[in-house]
Amino acid sequence: MDISKPVAALAAAIVALAFAPSMAFAEADAEAAKDLAKESKCTTCHSVNKKKDGPPYKETAEKYRGKADAVDTLYKHLTSNPTVKVKGKEEQHKSPKTDDEAEIRNLIAWILEQ
């Protein structure tokens, strides 16, 4: 009997199980991210492509491309209400309307994928 097939299948299953959680984390849930952005009114100042009062997400993704601390930097930006300039006036930047860190991180992951 050839046992190499079941062994290979088992090995593949173990590899798939080991990587599944990290893969789920790496790829953002785009629908959840867009819903949160809309609910939190991020869309009044940001769009994916067009410059509004805030930079387009594509520009942010470009700015942080290859930067290891991108997620942490943006997490801080989105949770500490830093002062930003909107139409020449200083105001506090908005935070997403959720207390769930995972939801905020998903939104950031999606922004960085644009």
Ligand code: HEC
């Ligand atoms: C009233 C307008 C306004 C709203 C609402 C707003 N932003 Fe911003 N946002 C800005 C401005 C202006 C900047 C530019 C800040 C700077 O570069 O100093 C900015 C910057 C950013 C950046 C880039 C930060 C960086 O380090 O480059 C991200 C990402 C971002 N906003 C996401 C969001 C999200 C997500 C929401 C919703 C929770 C949101 N913004 C709501 C105006 C807004």
